[in-house]
Amino acid sequence: MRISTSQMYSQSTSLMTKLTAQADKAQTQIATTKLGVTAVTDAAAYVKLQQITQATTADATYKSNINVASSVLAQTDQTLESVETQLQRALELATRAANDTLSDSDRAAIGEELSAIRDTLYGLANTKDDIRGQPLFGGVTGDSAYVKNDDGSISFAGTGEPSAIPVADGESIQPSISGQRVFTTDQADMFAIIGDLADALKSGTDVKAAAGTALTGINASLDQVTLARATIGARGARLDLKSEQMTAVAETRETMRSGIEDTDIASATIELQKALTVLSATQSTFTKLTSLSLFNYLK
Template sequence: MQIGTSLFFDRTSSQMTNLSAQTSTLNTQIATGKKLSAPSQDVVAYNRLASIKQATADQAAYAGNTSLAKSLLQQSDSTLTQVSTQLQRASELTLRANTGTLNDGDRKTIAVELKSILDDLVNLANTSDARGQPLFGAATGTKAVVQGADGRVTLGGTGELPAIPVGDGTTVAATDSAERVFGNIPTKAGGKTDVFAILSDYITALDAGGDISDASATAIDGLNASQSQVSNVQGSVGARAARLDIVSSQATDAAAARESDRTELEDTDLSAAITELQKQMTILSATQASFSKLSSLSLFTYLR
């Protein structure tokens, strides 16, 4: 079989060009640590990498939200513990005030402490969170509760704040409104009241003096219901915090899986790349040597 001189040169030149390109690519992969530098190298892998990077960016945002939600729930739990302590003390004072051995002066002294507890509860209700916003804020209103000049307290708004997104299709309510914590206490008449009204009414009765048995019974029932409600909210806070721990754990596992996929698609296997580079350079060197030797033969010189 005869091989034309030009065909020999073309084939050999093409082979050396391809080998040079391969060694250049391998050198780049080794130097950068990345297998892919352009979409044209592997369109499917590049698209997959883009999806992984987008998911990683999304998860970074969700992680920030999760951290915020955890912080808010921890602050809520701590604040609700203080609220529960104040309500317990108010209940103790109410039972004491209902003792028949006390006179009006004694009860007015108790009323003074109950006023202090009421003020403390207002301050706790208006606690600011890490963002400077009301911890027990509502969908409407800028303050959790508002205390008027007459000492009467009203809820600053109604409705719950939107839940915080912590994952694809996953949200967590990181806060509870003052209405949920302090309001909607059922009364014997079938209506609703709040812990501030319960205390304010009882303080008024104590200051007025006389028979307080009915007022004491109403206050005791209301404070017991308030304590139960706060306990329920605090239990819900704990459950949501536990859920966030699960969300965080799942996010960590997903991030590890994405990183494994990214590494396989994008990162250079240095050991394999170096071995392949040495192989390609050996072939290139041999090809160049063969080409140089063959091209110098007199037959090729003659054929040209």
């Protein structure tokens, strides 16, 4: 039987080329820690990786939005806590103002402090968030939430409720609250309540009646602030839950991605060693065969 020399060369060369390609592929997968999935090598896996990448990118945006919203909510709550502190002091002063034994100078001093509290509340009502520079309580528009009018009164200058921030597909949250639900509502206007009592104390006009009205109004204002803080707290808790859910989904998604795309180093190393071993043996055999005379193949 005559064995074709060209056939022997062709088969050996083809095998060595294949083994070399296998070794190179394994080495690349080990070095890059990636399997190198493409639309050609594995169309289904490639499409899945694209979907995972898109979802991860979207979540990164939502995660950033959650961080912004959480920060603004925290600042809103801190500001409302300061408002509560001012109102509680105003309540103490209003209680003292109702005391008939106070002198005119005492009442005037209380009136001055109440005026200062009103100014402080005005400043708090115009607080801007540290991240976006927007009024915390200004609704959707305007540079200031509240303005002082020519007659000295204070009124809301914003519009509606604050714009919501997207935190997931089809889900958004308001990071602050309108001042109309905190400082001035149909039930109470804390600026007017405190201002009227301050004016009455300074002028000495019907202080007892003014103090009684103020006590009712300040308590109502405190109730408003408490409700506002509860609303902000609930939104913060919702964001915390959303963040935890997003983290869990991200971990699951990363596990899926790794299973599709990442190299199993141990397995790849074994495949590399096998390919190199067979390649070495094939090269050795090929060298020996090619060194023989053509007559060694004839029988």
